[in-house]
Amino acid sequence: MTFRLAKLYTLGAWGAAVCMLAICGLVTVQVVLRCLDGLLVLAGAERTGWEIGGVSEIAAYLLVGATFLSLAYTFVHHAHIRVTLVISRLPALARVWVESACLAVALTLAVVLGRGLITLIGESLEYGDLSSGLLAIPLWIPQTVLALGVGLLCLALTEALIATLHTALTAPRHYVAPEQHEEAGGE
Amino acid sequence: MLTLSLATIAALALLLGGGVWIAFALLGTGWIALSFFSSFDPGPILASDFWGASYGWDLTALPMFVWMGEILFRSGLADNMFRALAPWLNRIPGRLLHSNIIGSGLFAAVCGSSAATCATVGKMTLPELERRGYDPDLAIGTLASASTLGLLIPPSIMMIVYGVVTEQSISRLFIAGIGPGLLLLALFMTYLVGWSLLVGERQGRAGRREAATSFGEKLRGSLQLIPLLILIGGILGSIYGGFASPTEAASAGVVLSMLIARANGHFDRAIFLDSLFAAIRTACMIAFIIAGASFLSSAMSFTQLPMNLANAIATLGLSPTALLVILTLFLLVLGCFLDGISLILLVTSIIMPLIEAAGFDLIWFGIYLVIVVEMSQITPPVGFNLFVIQGMTGKDILTITRATIPFFLLMIVAIALMRLFPGIALYLPQAMN
Amino acid sequence: ADQWNLATPYGDASFHTQNTKQFAEDVRKATDGELDITMHSGGSLISHAEIKPSVRRGTVQAGEIFLSTLSNESPIYEVDTLPGLANSYDDAYALWQASKPIITKLFAEQGLMPLYAVPWPSQGIYTDFKLTDADQFQGLRVRAPNINTQRFVKNLGGIPTETEEADIPTAFSTGRVDAMITSVSTGKSMAAWDYVSNFSDANLWFPKNIVFVNKRAFDRLDDTEQKAVLDAAKQAERRGWQMSRDDRAESVKALEAHGITISKPQGDLKKQLQAAGDKLFKSWQERAGEQAKQLVADYRQRQQPSE
Ligand code: NA
Numbered sequence: 001m002t003f004r005l006a007k008l009y010t011l012g013a014w015g016a017a018v019c020m021l022a023i024c025g026l027v028t029v030q031v032v033l034r035c036l037d038g039l040l041v042l043a044g045a046e047r048t049g050w051e052i053g054g055v056s057e058i059a060a061y062l063l064v065g066a067t068f069l070s071l072a073y074t075f076v077h078h079a080h081i082r083v084t085l086v087i088s089r090l091p092a093l094a095r096v097w098v099e100s101a102c103l104a105v106a107l108t109l110a111v112v113l114g115r116g117l118i119t120l121i122g123e124s125l126e127y128g129d130l131s132s133g134l135l136a137i138p139l140w141i142p143q144t145v146l147a148l149g150v151g152l153l154c155l156a157l158t159e160a161l162i163a164t165l166h167t168a169l170t171a172p173r174h175y176v177a178p179e180q181h182e183e184a185g186g187e
Numbered sequence: 188m189l190t191l192s193l194a195t196i197a198a199l200a201l202l203l204g205g206g207v208w209i210a211f212a213l214l215g216t217g218w219i220a221l222s223f224f225s226s227f228d229p230g231p232i233l234a235s236d237f238w239g240a241s242y243g244w245d246l247t248a249l250p251m252f253v254w255m256g257e258i259l260f261r262s263g264l265a266d267n268m269f270r271a272l273a274p275w276l277n278r279i280p281g282r283l284l285h286s287n288i289i290g291s292g293l294f295a296a297v298c299g300s301s302a303a304t305c306a307t308v309g310k311m312t313l314p315e316l317e318r319r320g321y322d323p324d325l326a327i328g329t330l331a332s333a334s335t336l337g338l339l340i341p342p343s344i345m346m347i348v349y350g351v352v353t354e355q356s357i358s359r360l361f362i363a364g365i366g367p368g369l370l371l372l373a374l375f376m377t378y379l380v381g382w383s384l385l386v387g388e389r390q391g392r393a394g395r396r397e398a399a400t401s402f403g404e405k406l407r408g409s410l411q412l413i414p415l416l417i418l419i420g421g422i423l424g425s426i427y428g429g430f431a432s433p434t435e436a437a438s439a440g441v442v443l444s445m446l447i448a449r450a451n452g453h454f455d456r457a458i459f460l461d462s463l464f465a466a467i468r469t470a471c472m473i474a475f476i477i478a479g480a481s482f483l484s485s486a487m488s489f490t491q492l493p494m495n496l497a498n499a500i501a502t503l504g505l506s507p508t509a510l511l512v513i514l515t516l517f518l519l520v521l522g523c524f525l526d527g528i529s530l531i532l533l534v535t536s537i538i539m540p541l542i543e544a545a546g547f548d549l550i551w552f553g554i555y556l557v558i559v560v561e562m563s564q565i566t567p568p569v570g571f572n573l574f575v576i577q578g579m580t581g582k583d584i585l586t587i588t589r590a591t592i593p594f595f596l597l598m599i600v601a602i603a604l605m606r607l608f609p610g611i612a613l614y615l616p617q618a619m620n
Numbered sequence: 621a622d623q624w625n626l627a628t629p630y631g632d633a634s635f636h637t638q639n640t641k642q643f644a645e646d647v648r649k650a651t652d653g654e655l656d657i658t659m660h661s662g663g664s665l666i667s668h669a670e671i672k673p674s675v676r677r678g679t680v681q682a683g684e685i686f687l688s689t690l691s692n693e694s695p696i697y698e699v700d701t702l703p704g705l706a707n708s709y710d711d712a713y714a715l716w717q718a719s720k721p722i723i724t725k726l727f728a729e730q731g732l733m734p735l736y737a738v739p740w741p742s743q744g745i746y747t748d749f750k751l752t753d754a755d756q757f758q759g760l761r762v763r764a765p766n767i768n769t770q771r772f773v774k775n776l777g778g779i780p781t782e783t784e785e786a787d788i789p790t791a792f793s794t795g796r797v798d799a800m801i802t803s804v805s806t807g808k809s810m811a812a813w814d815y816v817s818n819f820s821d822a823n824l825w826f827p828k829n830i831v832f833v834n835k836r837a838f839d840r841l842d843d844t845e846q847k848a849v850l851d852a853a854k855q856a857e858r859r860g861w862q863m864s865r866d867d868r869a870e871s872v873k874a875l876e877a878h879g880i881t882i883s884k885p886q887g888d889l890k891k892q893l894q895a896a897g898d899k900l901f902k903s904w905q906e907r908a909g910e911q912a913k914q915l916v917a918d919y920r921q922r923q924q925p926s927e
């Protein structure tokens with residue numbers, strides 16, 4: 001199926017990509033600085049102790065973006081795994097309804113999770129929660145990133161649910177399950 | 188207690204079997220356990236636990252190693268490696284299948300996580316093994332099980348968790364893991380040799396015999412291993428030379444693998460973006476499941492089910508060996524559902540006094556526990572190595588599980604051997620004194 | 621009957637956990653099981669960073685945390701990590717008494733109520749050589765887990781280094797870190813003798829763990845239960861401070877038995893450590909403002925005159 005908001009989900013993945021690059025870049029610079037310092041000491045100079053402050057703290061929170069901003073993108077690329085051993089053997093008519101049920105369960109849980117996260121952000125803002133490391137990062141920032149990722153996933157699940165239900169009601173016998181679609185060469 | 192156990196298993200089986208995405212199935216089961224079997228409001232626990240499992244410094248190593256695997260996969264290095272190794276392994280039964288085991292053993296020395304080891308090594312070996320006509324079940328089985336050594340061969344996240352909560356020396360635990368790690372490698376390779384001689388060769392599933400080559404040709408071919416050796420040497424060197432922590436080494440490994448791929452002539456903008464986005468999909472899939480598993484574990488803790496079961500064992504009054512047998516069975520069942528860190532925390536917070544009273548060496552017990560956790564990585568429904576391989580090959584987790592059974596049994600053999608000869612684990616740490 | 625949950629990040633082997641377990645037991649006894657507190661140790665229920673929010677929310681009714689992890693929220697929480705301010709258990713107790721009212725107020729703003737606080741043994745410096753002179757800090761990479769330790773190490777001329785707790789053994793053995801500042805208890809529990817040889821018992825500061833409850837959950841208890849909790853807390857605090865002293869003595873023995881040389885800083889080194897601490901204290905007072913001045917004044921009054 002095609003997702004109308006596919007571009008939005010890809011944008012989320014780009015956000016994740018930026019976070020990945022940031023983690024990799026920051027940590028690598030840190031390691032390179034330490035190597036340089038080692039070379040200087042070898043050359044007889046005094047240790048400089050070059051270090052970027054708070055790399056581990058910022059990387060810990062960048063990870064939220066790196067892994068969860070792409071929730072929807074990963075979903076539309078069928079990269080979230082599931083057990084299809086049983087359901088892949090169902091005839092199209094049954095499969096389309098099972099698929100709808102799966103999507104409904106997933107959407108319900110995603111919405112509940114999203115709402116919980118919004119409450120969590122509210123609490124963090126109310127009490128001004130900060131990370132306990134050197135940088136004192138306001139926690140609502142990474143929490144909002146997480147909620148955004150979950151929000152995008154809710155949108156993707158909604159799109160998929162609507163499309164699947166539409167097929168279920170109009171042409172259930174012509175339903176092609178995502179994994180079979182994949183094998184046929186489409187995406 | 189019984190109703191809760193059955194309800195949890197039923198809910199998980201229904202959701203998973205019904206095709207609900209694994210992460211959601213775990214979230215849903217946790218939700219059901221909390222709503223029906225505890226007085227807690229699941230909403231806030233879900234959000235706070237999910238949030239708590241979504242950030243963390245040592246977790247950053249996972250996406251980085253996954254990315255590194257994607258770069259290596261596209262760099263042509265895997266093909267080089269196999270072409271270089273093939274003539275050497277030609278006469279050894281099992282041939283290139285050993286690459287999964289050796290590769291995992293080597294990579295385990297760099298990486299403290301089982302899933303990351305699996306993703307990185309598998310990305311290089313699985314497509315090549317398939318292309319060369321090796322038995323897919325053996326390819327998957329060796330990869331899934333050998334890559335759990337990421338936890339046993341230092342550095343290891345699990346040993347750090349155990350060491351911190353039980354106040355055991357982490358360096359001793361690390362050293363103690365080496366012997367059993369080598370033992371497991373040897374057991375796996377022996378099995379592979381046996382299988383090839385008895386089954387594989389006859390049915391033509393153990394790879395093709397390649398034309399004999401002269402020693403000089405073999406050596407020349409081996410030059411192709413140099414980039415890969417530079418990579419592994421570079422990462423190991425950065426850790427043991429004091430330039431990078433094991434977590435930092437993951438990011439440094441990404442950059443190093445890009446440089447090597449570039450030097451190898453297989454790196455451009457397109458490969459960079461392909462590898463990055465492929466890594467993002469895999470990392471997102473695993474992270475989502477990790478968060479789901481964390482919520483399920485936490486929900487189970489809130490219902491007190493695992494504690495009650497553990498306490499029931501504590502009251503049995505067993506002899507040390509009987510205790511070990513019962514405990515192993517209990518942990519293997521629990522390990523089907525809980526993630527490794529939860530397993531360790533559960534044991535250490537409830538059963539530890541019993542273990543000390545029974546006279547087990549706590550370093551030895553830590554190694555035992557890590558092996559049990561390794562086994563839990565390849566038991567469904569919650570087994571991270573299974574998830575990684577499903578993500579990579581599209582094969583169903585039950586198919587993958589079946590392929591790992593012989594190796595699962597070999598891990599039990601390893602535990603038995605360790606019980607008979609504690610020196611396997613304790614010789615090196617005692618030599619440290 | 622009420623059922624409470626108490627989450628602590630520390631493992632069962634820690635004397636803090638043993639003390640808190642005893643606290644739960646005391647409450648159970650005093651209320652004839654009407655208030656049953658279940659301990660969840662080792663971060664098995666909730667991770668360290670999520671304990672305070674979870675208690676605030678009421679998911680669990682009680683929790684224990686390392687107090688100075690809250691330093692970013694208010695400079696008041698830094699007070700037990702200022703080197704040289706309190707150099708003995710008596711001083712540390714006086715400091716806790718002086719800071720308790722302010723901390724109680726800060727906790728109350730979040731719907732929380734502190735029950736008791738217990739110190740870790742004082743912080744000293746682990747090195748793999750004998751520390752005799754502050755010049756030895758020149759170019760020395762010292763693990764600094766929080767901003768005050770960082771400033772302190774800088775004041776001494778060393779290089780503060782961020783090292784996660786779990787990374788310490790690897791960091792030492794591969795030479796990324798040369799020294800660390802922590803207590804004899806922590807040194808013993810992490811088997812410091814595997815990678816360092818000397819401990820300079822400088823009595824720098826006495827950081828504390830704090831045990832606290834959700835105020836709403838507490839208010840819901842009946843009078844006898846409330847009294848039982850408060851009484852048990854008072855006992856736990858008294859017992860905990862003694863356990864800390866005992867643990868210190870035991871840990872010293874264990875460190876020495878494993879070949880670690882323990883020494884007290886003398887002469888110039890002692891003065892230089894104090895000077896580095898004083899510099900830090902001054903900058904803290906500027907940041908912390910009026911409340912801090914009051915706290916310190918109160919502390920000085922409570923301090924035993926003998927020193
Ligand atoms: Na490892």
Ligand code: NA
Pocket residue numbers: 522523524525562563564565566567568569570571
């Ligand atoms: Na499992």
